[in-house]
Amino acid sequence: MGACSQLHLHLLPFTDNNPLLFPRHYYKSTNKNTLHFQFSKKTYLSGRKLFLKHQFGGFWRVRMAAMEAETAERFLEEPTTKPGSLGKAVVVGAGPAGCLITLYLLRRGFHVRVFERRSMMDEAKLKGDPRSYPILLTRRGIRAIEAVGLEVPSSLLKNQVGNCAHLLSGKKVKLDYYSGPGIQSCVASRNALVAFLQQSLLQRVSENLVLYFGWEVSTIDDKKGTAKFCRSQKYSSEAETNEQDNLDEIEVEFDLLIGADGVSSKVRSEILRLDQANASQSDNHKSHITLDYIDNPRMYKSFYVRPSLAKESPFIVDHDRVQAWRSLNMMLINVADGSFWGGTLNEELVNASSPPDVIRIFRDKAPEVLDLLLRENPNFAEEFCRQSKMRGGGAVMLSQFHFKNIVLIGDAAHGMFPTYGTGCNAALEDCSILDKILQELTPSDGRQNIPYHLVSAEFTKRRIEDAHAIVEMNTNFILFPRNTLAIIQSAFLRALHKWFPKIFRPTAHQLLWTETRFSEIRAKKYKEDLFFYSILIILGFIVTFSIVILLKKLTSVKSL
Incomplete structure (x- = not known):
């Protein structure tokens, strides 16, 4: 320039x-x-x-x-090429990953159509929506957003330094997140983040971007390179569309189709259907793409405390920590606007059928939280009983993320149980990886077409190992201690790193706050387990040997 x-x-x-x-x-x-x-x-x-x-x-x-x-x-x-000249891209889903990859595509010079089955996020939906749960953004996700030229406003982010566990005895146990140069850990409302990214899209050059809200994919034709979309019956009445207001179905052409439509992805279903149809026409009749899906059995309910009341509560002291009550499997998070968002996975509480039961459970396990919630809403118990139970997604394990020039990103490709914001950060990182592949495979002379099937295949090649690693670690709680022995292991390894940082590097759990590849984090976790349990075995032998020697001495003394 x-x-x-x-x-x-x-x-x-x-x-x-x-x-x-x-x-x-x-x-x-x-x-x-x-x-x-x-x-x-x-x-x-x-x-x-x-x-x-x-x-x-x-x-x-x-x-x-x-x-x-x-x-x-x-x-x-x-952009290195004229806007709209690289080809036609279709993005399904306007959540965090869908919006971000669209921004990357526009910067590359694509003409992009975005289809979202929900209505557009507006200010009215930023509060009270069950999907407006907080997500933890780490350097991995923030860097992917910054790389496209955006900076998330500080008014949407709340710095988090760690956890604070409230025990039944009234004591607190605090655990700090990993910190250091370049390490970031911020809480953001999911809806506020989506609204910010959607607003960023709305301000792009209109002739290269068309947004459709209230539309969902129905079928994809890989041979013609077309996709059909129909109005979403659940959200179409709320949605605003740019064009084709009088139609119930739209068919569009694409050179590259990106499925960013979440854990229940319809694009993924279409890819599996197309792969099976293709396999039935081949000699071996064997599908190339396999799917392992683990449904999340845990249901949750949420609650909200307004900013003015949150400031007066005793929990504001630890406002920069995720506060948890293990006895209720419940957390309370102070978000950027000053309010508290809370959620519980406790089966007894989630399935409570009467307000007195809700009051009793809270009173026994977290009376100070109940007092705060009743100040917020005297009818809290009644409304909590009526609240619909939400499911925390599921675990998706695909053998590949693409079919020809169709590719999946985010939860559509590697959905996982929500833990420490790993799903959202991994989805945002997908966008930067796919953008890098597009940059590498775009012909420099601009005279040749982009090999879109190679772009999607290369994304699978680069991302599959890391995606499987983080899904496995989340599903099996490999990085997240749930029992006493795992908590002792985590504390022991953290202490070694703190005391001898040149010898013992950050733990696998701490590396989640960095941009280290997930496959490398998993490999480090296996080494940590081998190291820790080897020490336990050695200590066990030493203790056993000492006891045997002591018993022999006692026996010899008695014989005398």
């Missing part, structure tokens, strides 16, 4: 209460309300407020964070 970099800021009305309305970065903008800055590579834009007159009157306020020009140049560089 030469000696000077150009930063385009799309101006939106800024309100302190709406963190979703803030300046956006653009490669190109056709909007008249666009401000262009030019600055040298060594110049910083210091934090300041600018007041600009709107073309129709009134004023716009822009907040500009300190940003080095070289960083801006890396994020805001022009």
Whole structure:
């Protein structure tokens, strides 16, 4: 971009209460309300407020964070190809992974259609939606978002330093997350993150992006390269569509189709169907793609405490920790807006059929939480009984993530039980990996078509081992201590790393907060288990040998 970099800021009305309305970065903008800055590579834009007159009157306020020009140049560089020239991409799902991969595709120069079966996320849905649970974003996921030129607003993130377990005795046991240079650990509301990413999409150049809310995939034709979508009966009444309002079915062409439609993926079902149909026409009649699915048997219910009341509660002392009550299998998390989100997996509590039962269980196991919830809502027990039980997804283990030019990412490819935000962070990382593959396989001269089938196959090749590793570790709770011996092992290994950091590296559990490959984390966990249990066996032999010697001495003394 030469000696000077150009930063385009799309101006939106800024309100302190709406963190979703803030300046956006653009490669190109056709909007008249666009401000262009030019600055040298060594110049910083210091934090300041600018007041600009709107073309129709009134004023716009822009907040500009300190940003080095070289960083801006890396994020805001022009696409290497003309927008829309690389081909037609279809993305199914507008959750975190679906929105992020769309941003990557637009930057590469694709024309993208995004289909989402739910209605668009708006401010009304940011509260009270059971899906608005908090997720833990680590450096793995945050880096994938930053790589596309976005920065999650600080108003959406809440730093977390560890856990705080509340015991029945009233005592607290605190465990810190792994920390160090470049390590990040933040809680974000899932709905707020989705709303932020969807708003980022809405501000892209419209001729290269079409969004469909309230539509779901019905069939995919791999030979024609087309996909049919029908209106989602559950959400279509709430959704707003860009076009084809009078149709109940849409058929679109694609060069590359990406399924980011979650653990119950319909794109995955279509891939399995197409693979079986293809196998039936071949000589060996054997499918190439296999699926192992483990349904999560655990159901949960959630509750909410408003910010003003949360600030007055005794739990605000540990606001930067995930607070847990093991006796109720319950957690309480303070999110960025100051409110508390809570959830419980306790079967007795989740299945309680009457308000007195809910009161009794809370009173026995977590009376201080009950007092807070009754202050929030005097009818809490009645509403908790009426609340629908939610299922925490399932574990998906696929033998490959693609079929021809169709590829799965996120939970559609490797769904897992929700633990420490590993599912969301892995899904966001998928996007950066797929983008890197597209960069490598895009012909430099621009005259040849991208080998999309090789792109999808390469994604499986690079991601399959790591995906299987994290799904296995989550499903079997390999990294997450659930019994006394596992807790002792975790504490012992952490202590060794703290005392002798040059000899004992971070534990496998601590590496989740880094960008270490999941397969390497699993391998390290196996080595840790071998080391720890070898020590136990050696100690067992020593103790046994000592007891035998002591008994022999006692026997000889008695004989005398």
